Amino acid sequence: MTVTAPSVGPQDQLEPSPAPSRGARLLRLVPAVVAALSGVLLYLSFPPRTLWWLALPAFAGFGWVLRGRSRKAAFGLGYLFGLGFLLPLLVWTGVEVGPGPWLALVAVEAVFVALVGVGVAAVSALPAWPVWAAAVWIAGEAARARVPFRGFPWGKIAFGQADGVFLPLAAVGGTPVLGFAVVLCGFGLCEVVRVGLDRRRTGEVRRPAAALALLSLVLPVVAAVAARPLVSDEAEDGTVTVAVVQGNVPRLGLEFNAQRRAVLDYHARETERLAAEVAAGKVPRPDFVLWPENSSDIDPFAYADAAAVIEKAAEAIGVPVSVGGVVERDGELYNEQILWDPAKGPTQTYDKRQVQPFGEYLPLRSFIGAVNEDWTSMVRQDFSRGSEPGVFDIGGTGVGLATCYEAAFDWAVRDTVTHGAQMISVPSNNATFDRSEMTYQQLAMSRVRAVEHSRTVTVPVTSGVSAIILPDGTITRKTGMFVADSLVQKVPLRSSQTPATRLGVLPEIALLLVAAGGLGWAVAAGLRARRA
Numbered sequence: 001m002t003v004t005a006p007s008v009g010p011q012d013q014l015e016p017s018p019a020p021s022r023g024a025r026l027l028r029l030v031p032a033v034v035a036a037l038s039g040v041l042l043y044l045s046f047p048p049r050t051l052w053w054l055a056l057p058a059f060a061g062f063g064w065v066l067r068g069r070s071r072k073a074a075f076g077l078g079y080l081f082g083l084g085f086l087l088p089l090l091v092w093t094g095v096e097v098g099p100g101p102w103l104a105l106v107a108v109e110a111v112f113v114a115l116v117g118v119g120v121a122a123v124s125a126l127p128a129w130p131v132w133a134a135a136v137w138i139a140g141e142a143a144r145a146r147v148p149f150r151g152f153p154w155g156k157i158a159f160g161q162a163d164g165v166f167l168p169l170a171a172v173g174g175t176p177v178l179g180f181a182v183v184l185c186g187f188g189l190c191e192v193v194r195v196g197l198d199r200r201r202t203g204e205v206r207r208p209a210a211a212l213a214l215l216s217l218v219l220p221v222v223a224a225v226a227a228r229p230l231v232s233d234e235a236e237d238g239t240v241t242v243a244v245v246q247g248n249v250p251r252l253g254l255e256f257n258a259q260r261r262a263v264l265d266y267h268a269r270e271t272e273r274l275a276a277e278v279a280a281g282k283v284p285r286p287d288f289v290l291w292p293e294n295s296s297d298i299d300p301f302a303y304a305d306a307a308a309v310i311e312k313a314a315e316a317i318g319v320p321v322s323v324g325g326v327v328e329r330d331g332e333l334y335n336e337q338i339l340w341d342p343a344k345g346p347t348q349t350y351d352k353r354q355v356q357p358f359g360e361y362l363p364l365r366s367f368i369g370a371v372n373e374d375w376t377s378m379v380r381q382d383f384s385r386g387s388e389p390g391v392f393d394i395g396g397t398g399v400g401l402a403t404c405y406e407a408a409f410d411w412a413v414r415d416t417v418t419h420g421a422q423m424i425s426v427p428s429n430n431a432t433f434d435r436s437e438m439t440y441q442q443l444a445m446s447r448v449r450a451v452e453h454s455r456t457v458t459v460p461v462t463s464g465v466s467a468i469i470l471p472d473g474t475i476t477r478k479t480g481m482f483v484a485d486s487l488v489q490k491v492p493l494r495s496s497q498t499p500a501t502r503l504g505v506l507p508e509i510a511l512l513l514v515a516a517g518g519l520g521w522a523v524a525a526g527l528r529a530r531r532a
Contacts, residue, residue, distance in 0.1 A: 031065040035077040038062045039084020045160045048440035052164035059186025067124040078117020082110030092436035116140035122522040130187035130216040132518025137183045138176050139515040149357040153408045157182050162447040168227035170452040173507030174500040181220035188216025233470040235492035240397050243286035244458050245270050246466040248484040249431045260297035267295040268313040274486045275316040283488045288394045292460040293324040293404050294429040314342040324427045332384040337401050339392050351386025352403040354412050389415045404428040407445045417501050422493040423456040431463040439465050447473040454498050456491040
């Protein structure tokens with residue numbers, strides 16, 4: 001028997017699928033473009049701009065592109081958001097060392113944002129998803145603040161809110177609660193818009209979803225208003241008159257380190273000029289004077305000429321001077337604050353505890369040297385870490401010390417207050433970073449810390465911007481950049497503790513548990529769906 005194959009007519013032949021049109025291909029790029037632009041929008045919400053509110057549409061856009069995405073797509077979109085945010089925010093890290101370290105830092109930090117994107121996409125199908133998603137973002141910030149190399153918290157959402165309506169929440173639960181409120185409001189905005197569009201398309205309103213969306217948008221603002229009474233600049237323990245000295249540096253960039261004696265002389269000269277103004281009755285006599293970090297990179301304990309310069313300046317002003325020195329002790333190098341009394345000499349010291357990786361010590365030194373020997377020469381000797389909180393007792397006033405980079409770390413500021421600080425000083429050296437936005441970003445951190453702990457914060461900087469900040473976060477006096485200047489002001493002292501100070505890390509832990517709960521719920525829901 002012969003079997004004849006059935007004939008195949010033209011109508012039965014398989015035709016290749018038409019190639020997607022150019023418009024369709026471009027449409028596929030929209031989520032990626034929105035993710036990157038939302039990241040840029042978030043960057044624009046940070047100082048020196050006062051556009052804090054741009055964080056809300058930034059997170060609304062981020063939430064929109066992530067909703068319902070697969071893990072792979074969410075990772076990619078999260079990474080693009082991280083690049084859009086961190087590339088411009090951290091460009092100052094490459095001012096003196098070139099683009100390599102800047103790009104490497106951003107590439108690593110953006111991975112944390114990408115992982116957050118995966119988490120946000122996972123919880124985006126849950127009821128009240130903005131709450132879970134905002135907690136996931138704070139979990140990502142918590143991770144970035146701890147690893148690698150003891151963390152890099154730069155770019156915490158809270159640090160972009162020094163001029164915003166949410167700032168009082170810093171006094172409630174520190175940077176985690178402040179950041180959570182901002183992100184929740186942004187994701188809430190996304191959900192409000194989504195529910196509105198659904199109603200327009202279907203003509204129906206899902207009231208529970210609409211109510212939760214509205215609460216996510218409104219409650220953070222209401223909470224911030226309710227927290228306003230926690231913000232006060234009342235002098236609970238009287239006042240002190242403080243002087244902040246900015247001596248300036250002889251030349252911008254890393255080369256100023258080669259002119260250490262000139263930097264010391266500049267700060268001594270500005271202090272002596274201030275002493276002359278005090279003697280002439282032009283400005284009030286301060287109770288103490290605060291110099292910046294690295295104002296004496298010549299060890300005054302080892303070099304008598306450096307000690308003589310500091311002693312002369314202290315005698316001229318007639319009050320204790322806190323000096324930022326580089327000190328070698330037992331073969332180890334320390335970034336040290338030294339309280340120099342005009343009659344007794346050095347009486348108290350504080351060693352910086354959170355030293356900066358790749359700036360004050362070099363992790364992976366042998367590997368980095370193999371890549372580029374010039375990079376290892378920039379940190380010839382690693383700084384060692386101090387072990388004790390820094391609180392100087394200056395004439396009965398507790399002055400907490402968080403040196404430069406330490407201001408970015410919650411614990412490094414908080415424990416000065418829990419150890420008796422009635423005001424805080426953040427001595428810094430930003431000359432390495434030229435006229436970049438770095439100094440304004442760091443100044444905003446100090447404003448948030450002032451509200452968080454309800455303390456006056458002074459910021460003496462070698463090259464500016466130096467400032468005096470009241471406990472309500474208001475800058476009352478500040479200098480320009482790369483000028484010699486001094487600031488003198490009577491400031492309030494406070495000893496009460498805000499909820500943020502008392503609670504410490506507990507609000508962050510609570511938000512981590514919320515994030516874990518949301519992710520666990522999402523995973524369980526996914527498993528149930530696959531079984532069905």
